[in-house]
Amino acid sequence: MFQYSLKRSQPPEQTSSHFLESTPCSYYKYEYTGVKICKYLDPRLRDWHHSEEQHQRELNVRSDERDAVAWAWVIKTDYKRYRSCRKSTSGHTVIYRPVYFKDETRQINGKFISKVYCQYWRYNNDHQYSVVPARFNNILFLIKNIILGLETEATPPRDTCCTVDRTTRQRLTCDIAHIPSGCGKIVRVQCGVIWKVFIPHDPTVPYLLITSHGIHNHPPPPPLKVPLDVLVKLHETITQRERTPDSLSIVLRLEAYHKYLTYHKNNNNRIFEDDGVNLLIVTFYREQVKLLEDSNFSSFQVDMNYKHIASNTDHKIIWGTYNQEVKMTIPILRAIVNSQSAEAYRNLYSKVFNFIATEFSIRPKWYHLHNEGI
Template sequence: MSKVNPVILSDIVTISDDETISENEYSELMDEQDANEDAEQIAFFTKYLSVSEVIHSAFPIEYPKTSPQGIATVFNVTGWANPMACFNDIQYSNNGAGGSISIQNCPYFGVPVKKDVRKCQGIKHCSFADPDFINEQHNEVDMESEMFIKLNQHQHNKKTKTYTFFLAAKSTACKYKSNNQLCDGQAKLRRIIKNGGEEYIIGCDKWVRGEKWHRYIKVPGEIDLELLRDIFQGRVIDENNNENQCCTIVSRASRISLCEFPHIQDGQVMRGTIIERKCNVQFIKFIPYDLAACPYIALVCIGTHNHPPPPPERTPVGIKDELQAMIQNIIASDDSVTSRSIIAGDFL
């Protein structure tokens, strides 16, 4: 069994007597709770913070359950080399502004704890987001639900592939140089006649015979040439409302500013902008100072998320550990195994 590493809580700046329940107050609270066996069970974490639902887990959780009244998830970190790993799998971004205090006697654990308060940082989504989808609220996540399956799903028909190809070709710079200056020519659809046949490319509108290294992108066979020609000629494209209802959600930490998928606005093909949507769900962590004596950590989530769940971007610790163990076992059992053979999938 791994030894529990000490937890360094150097950012504590205040000691909160106000949130600490004295021994007498704690006894009174418990007496009141025990007086009525039919009453709803209440778990107190501070004098003013209590929840009626406590979930126990021996593993990290990707999408901790929440509610307007608050739900606590208590992690058993006995033997964990890194007890703080219980928070590593959480897919919600929660590293924004917050604060920490010390509670001298947490009524739930009965020991001194660090209380750390953070907020859900929300999500980032495309400006063409489907309103019904982006305004979907949730307190828990069902990975088999229609909402979760819909995350980042898009049509991939011939029309959308043509839009995507046009935007990619248009944004590609021409590599031709003259007097050490890059060509600033724009993308242009061209037809090439050769060997009795023809093919289409995206070339440069400043190309002249005899010059080499101008933009040259072959048009794939899966592209709708008539539609591509209409787009390059600036003709108005019919707007399909279903194509414009985007389900793109990106990481809160992502720096991309434009949606990767095409949309139609005012008859022109374009990419949507990535905008932020904030959330006020609170994540409150209760971490005992002495995890060897009290090997439990609590996460209390309060509020309702006002957005769809963010798509998974963190690989769960359990999957990482299983993969690492699998690789180690393969290498130990066969000296001829190389990193290339593992990546190639011969042993997985």
């Protein structure tokens, strides 16, 4: 359902309506205030005239492909205008050229990282360096062709924006860079549609009457945020759930939660150490750590960049591997430590391998020691 912006065009009047059996009513008249759009709005949206909901209409005209082209051309144009790099600490004065690089090392989430940077870029200098947004991973060839000068199109499509805002928004430009003039200016589009509301005075009449007159000459605006009363009720529900004890009836209704709690009732699936200074928590499933001694298991990754915990001092670590057969990343274990020192990581490795050897008789083989294994 669309949520349009409107304003009352006149004070309420007292009247009656034949459709409501001539019941005395309060009559309200509203005018739609239109929308705010980018001046480069796609013509298919700019010329959208409608008088009813059209759910099959293509609302998301701005595809990832168009965003990728615009993103790449912004960088390319900066190089052409000699503004891609700040004053370099290395003192280069020659013409800078962009470099496209795809990291062939698969990350823990199964994706690659692609970068665009100046040929003179090094760590801690002021030359251009950008990481290609992950949502463009399926269309990297477009970015590569533009950056390396293989794209024959002189400029990317300009009228490919689909920024539509409510009239209450105060921003002056959209978020998309439209070459060559930068981000598009937000302009106001007026709407001539009238909305009439008839509310009966008699509380026993279970109806009210709403009529809309005219055709909207603009795309529908985005919906408003969730109403405050809904947020309050949602917060109360969550708070009540947190305060509710895990009684037998509740746990049995939550089958997955019950299974998780009972599966982890013994110490054979976790390691926990806390001496007041050093913290080490490790959780895993036996079937997962058994992969370490599988003959077909040749490597695993240790990802120390996850930050899915609220603490500012604790750090989450994930051991995982990417399975080519199922095309998925399989976690082996998850750990939480409160230090990133070499001693903390040495302790993590030592505790894990000693624990799985003692409890499960799992002793991984290492290629540099046994000529096979990890």
